[in-house]
Amino acid sequence: MRVVVLYSGGKDSNYALYWALRKGFEVKYLLSMVSERDDSYMYHVPNIHLTELQARAAGIPLVKGFTSGEKEKEVEDMKAVIEGLRVDGIVAGALASEYQKERVEGIAGELGLKSFAPAWHRDPIDYMRELTGIFDIVVVGVSAYGLDERWLGRRVDERAIEELVRLHERYGVHPAGEGGEFETFVRDAPFFRARVVFDEVVKKWDGPSYSGVLEVTRAHLEPKEAQLSKGG
Structure with missing residues (x-):
């Protein structure tokens, strides 16, 4: 299965990537969403520019999406990026945020993709x-x-x-x-x-x-x- 991993550079997105690779998925892309806001509803902000180094270290192409960070619109901004990728699924690092998980699942459903959240509700x-x-x-x-x-x-x-x-x-x-x-x-x-x-x-x-x-x-x-x- 070809997947895109939502990638912020933090622990949860790296766990999502780790899980996908261990599952044998073909990780075609890492996707980093760059928000203009410091308090994005959906996305990790600190040091998002460093995902370029991490992607190089992992040897996986990085795709960047940009958003003003406006609530709900930032979800549509991510959907617009994923829509242009040839993948079968989305892997996210959601652990307990219903808001994030529901919106990623919504994007996947609208695009006919599978959605995975391997850390969901873990202790x-x-x-x-x-x-x-x-x-x-x-x-x-x-x-x-x-x-x-x-x-x-x-x-x-x-x-x-x-x-x-x-x-x-x-x-x-x-x-x-x-x-x-x-x-x-x-x-x-x-x-x-x-x-x-x-x-x-x-x-x-x-x-x-x-x-x-x-x-x-x-x-x-x-x-x-x-x-x-x-x-x-």
């Missing part, structure tokens, strides 16, 4: 633990009380997950960030031929709103063979 803590065993994940955006500036640029590991569990119990933060509490970026994955290295970053923090982003202003791909030769 968020088990899911996060599985992801940390597969990917190198870093937090690039936060927007929830309890998540402070120190989380920006932090690698998601077992200790981070334990803290997220405590924040969930205390403040209701979703352990997998599904409510927009945090955004992530995957620097390495089993299907990457090279890993993404951040060269220059800028932390932007808004204390009153408990929100911030880690903007990666310069990055490059480093072949894994080069890392092995360095002993890392």
